[in-house]
């Protein structure tokens with residue numbers, strides 16, 4: 001077990017309802033309320049408990065700060081407070097274009113937060129990249145008086161671009177970006193596919209490489225990393241109190257599971273990872289990386305208890321062979337994600353766009369697949 005820090009959380013908004021999770025809308029400042037900004041010289045410890053090698057200063061850069069000041073805070077879809085004082089406050093943000101859940105996980109007393117899986121907007125038809133979604137998150141954090149001390153990726157996404165690098169730069173360049181240590185496997189797999197032959201392109205693309213069972217912290221809350229391979233080899237989850245940020249290792253019960261056919265993916269690993277999540281205490285809540293609702297509103301999470309009973313693909317009694325057979329058959333008929341190639345070219349470099357050419361133009365590459373016998 002990890003050390004529990006002394007804490008005297010004062011969350012007046014919490015409804016302590018007899019062991020039940022309480023949901024309510026966040027109350028957001030909608031007008032020019034004076035914002036609580038963090039002291040500019042304050043040093044925040046690293047995400048990682050065991051090292052002091054990465055520290056972050058706590059304010060946005062001047063240029064970014066003035067720009068974000070004009071951006072209205074994005075309103076969370078729901079504001080979720082766990083009922084115990086071991087779990088941080090979780091704000092949830094749904095990015096509709098890619099059906100992605102983004103999270104701001106906060107110690108409200110200390111005024112510190114991390115961001116999990118932020119989205120960089122990209123329209124493949126026009127080539128337009130936008131930071132609107134990321135700016136809304138930054139503005140939200142600022143409006144709540146939260147200092148962002150880390151940006152965490154659950155994995156190298158293949159269906160949306162990460163805003164991690166943009167956010168880091170917007171926050172002054174010292175907020176660490178973390179991902180699973182096996183990101184190197186994903187980089188080695190995809191770099192040749194996109195002609196990323198210069199190994200220097202991958203130097204220092206991430207600040208923190210997480211290993212299984214490694215402690216992490218958010219303010220005074222202590223959590224840990226769990227390695228959840230299968231969807232991708234680098235995939236990790238973050239367990240903080242009763243909140244589990246599971247990424248694409250499991251989806252909501254009526255959606256089931258993510259595909260496991262990307263290079264480095266493995267249905268058997270995915271089964272094991274899902275079972276690991278289902279083995280957590282039943283009142284833990286699994287926050288997913290995406291949601292694809294049918295006939296209901298979007299939902300960001302379900303408890304382990306609900307997942308054990310109702311997950312469409314792996315319940316507590318599902319046999320591995322049964323799941324593997326079904327998942328492989330399903331994956332064999334799935335098309336490639338719409339943003340597959342742009343996502344990978346950006347995400348294996350922590351959110352950086354490809355380097356510009358000699359004329360300053362930036363391109364994404366799309367490998368052509370054609371029958372070998374066809375001459376075109």
Ligand SMILES: [Fe+2]
Pocket residue numbers: 155156157158159231248
């Ligand atoms: Fe994914």
